[in-house]
Amino acid sequence: MNADQLAVSAPTPSQKPDMAPTLRIRALMLGDRINASNLELGTLVSSTPAAFRVHAGLAVIFRYGVVVLIGLLPSEEKVLIDSLNSRVIGELSPYEEETAQAQLCKDENSEAIQPGGPICLAKFSDERLLLVADALAKSTSLARDERRVAAVFDVIEPFARELAEHGRTPRRRKGILRLIGNALLVQQRVAGRVAVAEKPDVLWEKPQLDRLYARLEDEYELKERLDTLERKLTAVSETANALTDIIDTQRSLRLEIAVVVLIVIEVVIGCIQILSGTH
Numbered sequence: 001m002n003a004d005q006l007a008v009s010a011p012t013p014s015q016k017p018d019m020a021p022t023l024r025i026r027a028l029m030l031g032d033r034i035n036a037s038n039l040e041l042g043t044l045v046s047s048t049p050a051a052f053r054v055h056a057g058l059a060v061i062f063r064y065g066v067v068v069l070i071g072l073l074p075s076e077e078k079v080l081i082d083s084l085n086s087r088v089i090g091e092l093s094p095y096e097e098e099t100a101q102a103q104l105c106k107d108e109n110s111e112a113i114q115p116g117g118p119i120c121l122a123k124f125s126d127e128r129l130l131l132v133a134d135a136l137a138k139s140t141s142l143a144r145d146e147r148r149v150a151a152v153f154d155v156i157e158p159f160a161r162e163l164a165e166h167g168r169t170p171r172r173r174k175g176i177l178r179l180i181g182n183a184l185l186v187q188q189r190v191a192g193r194v195a196v197a198e199k200p201d202v203l204w205e206k207p208q209l210d211r212l213y214a215r216l217e218d219e220y221e222l223k224e225r226l227d228t229l230e231r232k233l234t235a236v237s238e239t240a241n242a243l244t245d246i247i248d249t250q251r252s253l254r255l256e257i258a259v260v261v262l263i264v265i266e267v268v269i270g271c272i273q274i275l276s277g278t279h
Contacts, residue, residue: 029066030085055076149186184237
């Protein structure tokens with residue numbers, strides 16, 4: 001079975017007979033990672049990312065925790081997801097999810113993505129579907145990371161308000177360290193595992209599809225969202241580091257005061273002993 005034989009949705013009685021065939025595409029972020037080594041789901045289409053022909057559709061597995069299902073029935077999707085559960089590390093509940101529709105267009109020059117509409121492809125070839133899967137998977141992962149960073153901002157806000165209104169810093173140094181840890185985890189994930197800024201491997205073999213991928217990047221605003229996320233991560237790290245430095249300074253000051261007090265007490269005790277020895 002070749003790529004052009006992927007299952008397409010049949011026109012309903014209310015649709016026009018000449019309506020272009022469409023493919024349902026569903027991206028699910030199952031967890032932090034998916035171990036795809038030695039995975040056998042069907043006929044191997046690609047090794048990076050791992051993509052398999054499953055029934056009349058396509059399943060693309062990304063190591064950063066996202067699986068993209070193309071042209072599969074809901075029952076087939078459920079069976080496939082259940083089979084991957086044992087390979088998921090850091091399972092999410094509920095899953096992060098995005099969906100899209102791919103539609104055949106007249107020719108390669110007509111390939112475009114209508115805002116909020118279907119993704120028009122010249123044909124349902126493996127290479128084109130892998131590009132769509134890559135863009136949709138990155139968008140799904142970014143949505144999860146954007147939510148995590150927003151939650152970190154919600155925690156930072158009370159700290160900053162207390163400092164602005166009362167001139168006091170929170171004493172919960174452990175909580176601030178957790179903020180830094182969360183920011184670092186998201187940063188490592190975006191830059192390392194997901195590599196949003198990197199182009200998919202299929203473009204090395206099919207450079208003529210670069211225009212299609214550029215359109216996909218624009219549609220899902222991958223570069224803009226990545227830049228925004230990185231700026232937020234920088235702000236989180238700088239804020240958390242500033243709060244930590246202030247707390248450390250205050251602790252050092254208290255320690256210095258304690259040392260001075262101890263020295264004064266020792267001097268007083270010594271003076272008393274000297275005075276009592278003269279009588």
